[in-house]
Amino acid sequence: MHMFPYGTILYLGHKLLLSDEQIDFFIVHLCGWALDMFGGFLLFFDKTRPYATFFVVQFHLMNSQMFHIGMFPYTMLASTPMFFYADWPKYLLRKLPPFLHSFVPMVTEPQPSVHCIYNKEDIKPENDKDKPGTQSKMKPPTSASRYHKISTIITVLYIAEQCFLPYSHFITQGYNNWTQGLYGYSWDMMAFIGKGASRWASHADMLKQHATCLADRLKNYDINNVEIYFDIWKSVNKRFQQRMFDPRVDIVTAPWSPFEKSSYVMPLLVDLSDWRKKFVEIKKELRNSSKEYEVVFIADFPEWIKWIKMNIIEDHFN
Numbered sequence: 477m478h479m480f481p482y483g484t485i486l487y488l489g490h491k492l493l494l495s496d497e498q499i500d501f502f503i504v505h506l507c508g509w510a511l512d513m514f515g516g517f518l519l520f521f522d523k524t525r526p527y528a529t530f531f532v533v534q535f536h537l538m539n540s541q542m543f544h545i546g547m548f549p550y551t552m553l554a555s556t557p558m559f560f561y562a563d564w565p566k567y568l569l570r571k572l573p574p575f576l577h578s579f580v581p582m583v584t585e586p587q588p589s590v591h592c593i594y595n596k597e598d599i600k601p602e603n604d605k606d607k608p609g610t611q612s613k614m615k616p617p618t619s620a621s622r623y624h625k626i627s628t629i630i631t632v633l634y635i636a637e638q639c640f641l642p643y644s645h646f647i648t649q650g651y652n653n654w655t656q657g658l659y660g661y662s663w664d665m666m667a668f669i670g671k672g673a674s675r676w677a678s679h680a681d682m683l684k685q686h687a688t689c690l691a692d693r694l695k696n697y698d699i700n701n702v703e704i705y706f707d708i709w710k711s712v713n714k715r716f717q718q719r720m721f722d723p724r725v726d727i728v729t730a731p732w733s734p735f736e737k738s739s740y741v742m743p744l745l746v747d748l749s750d751w752r753k754k755f756v757e758i759k760k761e762l763r764n765s766s767k768e769y770e771v772v773f774i775a776d777f778p779e780w781i782k783w784i785k786m787n788i789i790e791d792h793f794n
Contacts, residue, residue, distance in 0.1 A: 687727035716775035
């Protein structure tokens with residue numbers, strides 16, 4: 477597990493005051509929900525920005541230590557200064573000693589730009605109307621030009637696209653699994669499927685690609701008419717371990733389309749989600765015992781239990 481010093485200290489500090497369950501409930505879920513709902517708005521205003529920045533940075537540092545979600549926390553940390561004033565780097569650079577100013581970018585105040593729109597009073601005050609030399613310089617625009625209108629339309633369309641994509645499950649049905657959507661285009665990205673879960677083994681489209689690639693590679697060894705079956709077990713958000721794909725289906729020949737649900741994806745056993753509290757109690761009891769146990773909670777579909785029983789009986793009589 478990668479370690480970030482400050483994030484590690486922060487996590488250990490919380491551990492001194494709270495249990496793992498309390499950290500999970502208060503810090504991860506409640507604080508995570510509050511930041512997701514209000515953090516962006518609080519970063520917009522000058523009075524609340526310092527407080528929001530403090531909690532946002534702590535939250536992302538905690539995420540970097542508690543979850544295996546790659547570069548996501550560090551990307552969020554790097555994008556946080558986007559909510560600051562545009563001249564914040566120059567403000568910090570001006571605090572440096574004067575002899576260092578020659579080694580850093582310009583620390584002068586930002587100049588008017590043709591890409592922005594200004595008030596007429598800010599560009600040409602009444603007392604500067606007759607100032608010599610003011611007519612020779614290009615004046616910044618005081619009204620929207622064609623460039624501004626096109627840029628606004630493109631920006632609005634981009635924002636609309638980003639708002640629509642998380643709700644596009646009804647279009648991209650071939651990618652929908654237990655996480656209910658495309659990874660990276662869905663707000664359900666916090667669904668965790670076991671430890672060290674392989675991406676290709678958790679997505680119907682990647683499973684299809686993997687099987688097709690294997691079949692094509694085997695043709696190089698004169699192995700044709702290949703059938704490939706997968707019996708993959710996963711646990712999402714600490715539920716029962718269960719089959720994710722139907723092991724009776726040949727994935728090489730199985731149909732797949734981005735606009736239709738994959739027939740070989742098994743449904744998530746959500747009816748058994750309440751058992752997760754019982755799992756915690758069982759693990760605590762076993763942890764307090766003198767012996768060491770490896771505990772795995774497994775659930776299966778009724779038709780598979782029946783199939784297993786029939787095979788056991790058949791093997792017994794044979």
